[in-house]
Amino acid sequence: MTPKSLFGLILTFIVVLVGWDSFYIVTQIERAVVLRFGQLVAPDVQPGLHIKAPLIDKVIKFDARLLTLDAPPERFLTQEKKALIVDSYVKWRIKDVGKFYRSTAGSVLQANRLLSQRVESGLRNRVGRLSLQEVVSGKRDELMEELTKVLNKFTEENYGIRVNDLRVKRIDLPPQVSDSVFERMATEREKEAQELRSQGNEQAEITRATADRERRVLLAEAYREAEKIRGEGDAKAAAIYASAYNQDPEFYAFYRSLHAYKESFKENNGMMILEPDSDFFKYLKKAYRQPKSPANSSE
Known part of the structure; x- marks a missing residue:
């Protein structure tokens, strides 16, 4: 390569370099300023393609976004x-x-x-x-x-x-204060919880007392009604017994005696001490003294 060709190549490179350094681009998200020997010559360069003095001007870009x-x-x-x-x-x-x-x-x-x-x-x-x-x-x-x-x-x-x-x-809150604040908050919440529990216990006692009173009233009314029904039943039973007794007093007395015998002698080891002429054995005595029928005498 001849010296002339080398010089031309170098000159071309310098021209391209100078031309490349003469243009700059500012994008939409950027803002820029141009300095010349440290002095501000272009304080607010808008987005686009711009020209500057090559090798003399310096472009500083900033982010224009939030x-x-x-x-x-x-x-x-x-x-x-x-x-x-x-x-x-x-x-x-x-x-x-x-x-x-x-x-x-x-x-x-x-x-x-x-x-x-x-x-x-x-x-x-x-x-x-x-x-x-x-x-x-x-x-x-x-x-x-x-x-x-x-x-x-x-x-x-x-x-x-x-x-x-x-x-x-x-x-x-600062860490040294937070602990005491939290403790105070916990104490206040515990106090509030105790008050609520006390109110609940008080209401529970009132409810229990009311329920117990109502229970006693219901039991008393039920007992009164039961006694009334029982008295009416006893009265009806007494009326029936009296009616039956008046129809045949002898038979009724006999029936009562049989019932008394049954109840008295239903236990094998039972013992009774009575006088021989007691009315308790009145019907047994009558059965013993009854004369034999003709059929029995022929036998």
């Missing part, structure tokens, strides 16, 4: 001097690329550090003006909206950053 700052949990004091551990996060994006580059030197880490400081300061000031109940439930949303507006105004003016949202992920 970014997330997960702030570390911080310890804050409420209005009544109660400590809380607040864990929050911030959604932000670059609005003014030139201002962002000048304030953070183009470092997202530096931007997150500055944002984290502002969030920590804003939360500390606002939590200190609220009670524990307001922070946990009532005014937390209002607190976040107010702080987001204030933070966004400051960051847009100073850092070229737009804060889209600021939210609290979790609010906890």
